Amino acid sequence: MSEIVRRPVSRNAKLAKIPLGVAGRAAVGFGRKLAGGDRKEINTEMNQKAAEQLFAVLGELKGGAMKFGQALSVMEAAVPEEFGEHYREALTKLQAAAPPMPVATVHRVLDQQLGTDWRKRFESFDDTPAASASIGQVHKAVWSDGRRVAVKVQYPGADEALRADLRTLNRMTGLFAKVIPGADVKPLLAEINERTEEELDYRNEAANQRAFSKAYEGHPEFVVPKVVASAPKVIVSEWLDGTSVSAMIAAGQADPEGTRVLRNRVAGLMGRFHFSSPEIVGLLHADPHPGNFMITPEGKLAVIDYGACAPLPGGFPELLGRILALAVAEEYGRLTELLHANGWVLPGRTLTEQEIEEYLRPFTDPIRSESFHFTRRWMQRVAGKATDYSSPEMKTARAMMLPGEYVMIFRVLGGSIGICAQLDAEVPFMQLASRWLPGFREERDSA
Structure with missing residues (x-):
């Protein structure tokens, strides 16, 4: 092309x-x-x-x-x-997957980003892309020290194209x-707009990936590839072999019972990774889609693509844990007061306890037990409720707003739940919340 x-x-x-x-x-x-x-x-x-x-x-x-x-x-x-x-x-x-860019274009970007003698830095370089993404494609190569590496090359003009598309x-x-x-789609586009400039500079991604790799080095459950070299439009990191979560979703559809244990384990690993990273790394991996997660031959969850990360240096906000605990306890009066006091309701608007309870009811299934089975049928029901613009619940939604610091958190939560539903997996959601959300246990105990 x-x-x-x-x-x-x-x-x-x-x-x-x-x-x-x-x-x-x-x-x-x-x-x-x-x-x-x-x-x-x-x-x-x-x-x-x-x-x-x-x-x-x-x-x-x-x-x-x-x-x-x-x-x-x-x-x-x-x-x-x-x-x-x-x-x-x-x-x-x-x-x-996406149609690949011409080989000559790939070489030209590498000339510009790694120097015209970039070939000397590799023992070999495969011109056929191993994967393609939204603003770049990945090539498999061998670094000069013998390590297998993934070389992500940004498409020339991706910055102009990205901005034009978003408009x-x-x-x-x-x-x-x-x-x-x-x-x-509006929240998705708003968030993509917000993070555009950061993702266009691969040096930001390299910094995020180095932080995750250092924090999880030697971890028994997770592996993050180390960054080997980086430039504004090219990033080189260690190559990881594994089975993608996309493949596991397909396997689950073909053989639901035979893959159930594995799918539950994978969903649990993804949950632990997302819940633990703000406390361990101070960052939240904010690009949850099945192409970014694999299971290695050793059984670890490998996570790639750190272009979108939300800074959470103190871990998850304590307020989030308190909100969840009050919802679990069905303390909707106190929850309504908390939402009003912390900017979750538009200025000049007032919501009642009953309105908040009715608005949240379709989404509360995962918090009614320690573990929850996420399915497509459940997702379809929730999505239907969430997009019924004539319903009283949508009137409540229009009176609410999500504070900026929570946008990425809820994007990751929604994306992760979507993947769990595709996996048709059971996840110990409340156990994870209890372990990793500050303020949750304290508020739950007081409630």
């Missing part, structure tokens, strides 16, 4: 194909139904074509378009059953909601 499309006009035209294509197919499908066509067959065909177009456009454009698609892919489990497996397959492809996608949120029912 050609290099990444940079011109905003060209990118906007490609993005516009998605809603226009969906609308066109809907009109054609309606006509075929009127003519007596098989309704189920027509719907299946339309969904498949729409899903294929979604993957083709977002994957080809890379940049913010693909990053947005990857964020949506985590919520794949929430896609209603009537949209079938086609959307799921398209979204899953966006987790770890366009922010204007298309209503249309994307029709393509992916049940997904609230």
Whole structure:
């Protein structure tokens, strides 16, 4: 393929194909139904074509378009059953695949970032990419000291493309909601906007990854690849072999009973990693999608891609633990007071105890027992409640706001739950909260 499309006009035209294509197919499908066509067959065909177009456009454009698609892919489990497996397959492809950039382009970026004699720093370098992502692709290589390494190279023009996409996608949120029912895209785009500049400089990612690698070095359950070299547009880190969580999700769908123990273990490891890192590292890995997690041959959880990390130097906020404890105890009066006092309700708006209780009820299943089984059916039900804009609960939601310091935390929480639902796994959610959330046990005891 050609290099990444940079011109905003060209990118906007490609993005516009998605809603226009969906609308066109809907009109054609309606006509075929009127003519007596098989309704189920027509719907299946339309969904498949729409899903294929979604993957083709977002994957080809890379940049913010693909990053947005990857964020949506985590919520794949929430896609209603009537949209079938086609959307799921398209979204899953966006987790770890995109058309590659030309070899000459890769070499040119390496010349600019590592010097024109960059080949001397490697024993070998594979020109065929091992993986592709939203703003860069990964190549397998051998470093000069014999270590196998992963070389992530940023697409030329990714910065311009990312910014252009985000401006366009922010204007298309209503249309994307029709393509992916049940997904609230506005918070996803707001967060991607917030973190754009940080992720474009791989030196930030290298610093985050070094912090995680040092903190978890020798850990019995987790492994983080060490950074070997870094530049603004290139990062070299140790290569890790393993089975991706994406593959485990697929295996679970093919053999639910035979893979249940493994899937539960993997989901538990992911939970412990996310809950423990703020206290251990002072950072929260904030890009939860299945392509960033693997199980190594030794049975450890390997975690990659540290471009998006939320700084939490004191661990999780104590207020978060207190809020969760009051919800567990169903102390909605005290919880409502706490939310008002700490900026979770818009200025000038007042919410009652009953309104808060009714708003939270659809989301409280995981906190009613020490362990909870996350399923697609549960995700679909919760997503349906969360996107019913005519409901009283949505009126309550519009009176609330999430303080800025909690946006990334809830993004990770939502993404992690989405992966657990794709894994169809049981997770000791409350045990993790009790161990790692400051303020939780203290508030629970007092309640």
